[in-house]
Amino acid sequence: MTRQEDMLRTAKEVQLGNYAPAPFVLTHGRGRRVTDASGREYLDLSAGISVLSVGHSHPTLAAAIAEQAARLMHVSNVFYNDRAIELAEAICARTPFDKVYFCNSGSEANESLLKLARRYHYDRGEKQRTEFVSTHNSFHGRTMGSLSVTGQAKYHKGMEPLVQGVRFVDYNDLAALDAAVTEQTAAVVFEPVQAEGGIILGTDEFVRGARRICDERGALLFFDEIQSGYGRTGRFLAQEWFDTTPDACSLAKGIGGGFPLGAIAVTERVAGGLPPGSHASTFGGNPLACAAGLAVLHIIDEEGLIENARRLGGYLAERLAEVDAQLESTTGTRGLGLLQGIVLADDVDPSATIAAIHSAGLLLTLAGGNVVRISPSLNVTRDELDEGLSILAKVLAEAPRKP
Ligand SMILES: Cc1ncc(COP(=O)(O)O)c(C=O)c1O
Structure with a gap:
């Protein structure tokens, strides 16, 4: 053998x-x-x-990880660390977002967005806004919350009951979205390009229309840029192709270049959605992962x-x-x-x-x-x-x- x-x-x-x-x-x-x-x-x-x-084992990325591992790998989130601050600042500088929260994966990032939406409305006295609108054929992850907004029945099999209050509409069907967003909707979430669903591009009409509908009805708009973001589509974020800024977006996959790292980037307006103690992750934002994230951005810039x-x-x-x-x-x-x-x-x-x-x-x-x-x-x-x-x-x- x-x-x-x-x-x-x-x-x-x-x-x-x-x-x-x-x-x-x-x-x-x-x-x-x-x-x-x-x-x-x-x-x-x-x-x-x-x-x-x-790419695999880029020497600059590998060196950054090795250097950081020898310097400081982890502190609890009871303390600040320099790398997380630097990476959050770098992401804010490249995007329309104002604040960043780090976690370890895409599912976790989406989970964080869902929690932010509910808590945001709760704190504003709109306790009835607990529902989410997502799209058929989407993929948002495998944890219970992210799975619940994933619009593919095969991933739900044997896993119910899921998080309640999720409505699905056909991707790119603006009229269906219009009908689905109500006073109960906490947030609308979709991918600007459905990746796992078969690489389906969002239309201008749908992406921009979603922004308008959410604004009119008081619901938040989230983009899952876990696969489409970080340069993959030829812009730093795919949302740039649509000239549309959501209230927040989730990032993972490419952001650590292979090192486990996820994030949500949010606008100032909703940044208070996760007040102290409302959400956390032991490993999220550890200096080692963030040093990898910084090296990825450095390479992206240096190599164009x-x-x-x-x-x-x-x-x-x-x-x-x-x-x-x-x-x-x-x-x-x-x-x-x-x-x-x-x-x-x-x-x-x-x-x-x-x-x-x-x-x-x-x-x-x-x-x-x-x-x-x-x-x-x-x-x-x-x-x-x-x-x-x-x-x-x-x-x-x-x-x-x-x-
Ligand atoms: C668009 C999108 N969202 C979320 C996820 C889930 O990410 P993870 O597997 O890191 O939890 C994926 C993974 O393929 C994805 O493509």
């Missing part, structure tokens, strides 16, 4: 079965290249599902990665459309910046196809069940995209069909 086979066997014995990972064990990574325990190299254009904004995401995102979209035009196994492409997808035809087997892509040495993931998602790190090169697209085109030309 090889070392890799041995590890796979052990994994099945000792790890819970809630994931169904590909049959290899990754041990090293640098840039867009990762290596498994057998020494095989893969081209990673998934960036750990939109997480590795600056927002611009790279916009430029190479456009290139990727064009090349992907060319690939699609030559194939019978796909039915179109869609995306924004470096969050792009190619849609598999109905008779193609998505799981077998993604497994074939991995076997061919390319790491990508599925979104929305039948969309092959390409979400590389923001410092991906044109050559790496060309290499990945050529592997992808070959696999899709012989895409496995459904049994």
Whole structure:
């Protein structure tokens, strides 16, 4: 038995079965290249599902983490720490938001937003505002609150009862949103680009209309920018494409470049929504995670990665459309910046196809069940995209069909 086979066997014995990972064990990574325990190299254009904004083990990021680990890793939130202050200041400087709260993941960030909304209205004497309006096909996380506003029934299965008072409307259906927001609504929450749902772009009408409706009815507006934010779409936040500022947004994934870090960024108006003692996280805002966050921003600036995401995102979209035009196994492409997808035809087997892509040495993931998602790190090169697209085109030309 090889070392890799041995590890796979052990994994099945000792790890819970809630994931169904590909049959290899990754041990090293640098840039867009990762290596498994057998020494095989893969081209990673998934960036750990939109997480590795600056690629695997960027030397500046790795050095910042090592330096901070040797200096100060954790203090409780009974005390300030320098790195959290610096990172909050840097996020506020780049966004229309005025205050930041740090946590450790996307689900936790959304959970914090939901709590902020309820407490905000409660403290203003509007105790009836406890409901949330979300969108079908959305993904906001797996904790009970974030799961409750996730608009995909498959994730709810066997987990009920969920948080009560959540209404779902079709994404981009402004009339439905208009009908759903009432005097009971604490907040409307959606992704400016639905990522896990299959890379569906919000329309100007919907995103801007949501702002107007929330203002008219006294509900808060939250954007989940966990996947669309931090440069992924070619702007620092995807909301910039729509010229619309919500009352708060959630961030995670790319913000730590691979180090667990989540945040909510909020406007002054709602900043009082979480008064002292109302919410907390033991690890949230620890100096180690925030040092990683600062290094990510430094690299984004130094290497011009927002611009790279916009430029190479456009290139990727064009090349992907060319690939699609030559194939019978796909039915179109869609995306924004470096969050792009190619849609598999109905008779193609998505799981077998993604497994074939991995076997061919390319790491990508599925979104929305039948969309092959390409979400590389923001410092991906044109050559790496060309290499990945050529592997992808070959696999899709012989895409496995459904049994
Ligand atoms: C838009 C969005 N929101 C929330 C989450 C949940 O984040 P996490 O897995 O870090 O809890 C994800 C994860 O894929 C996401 O894409």
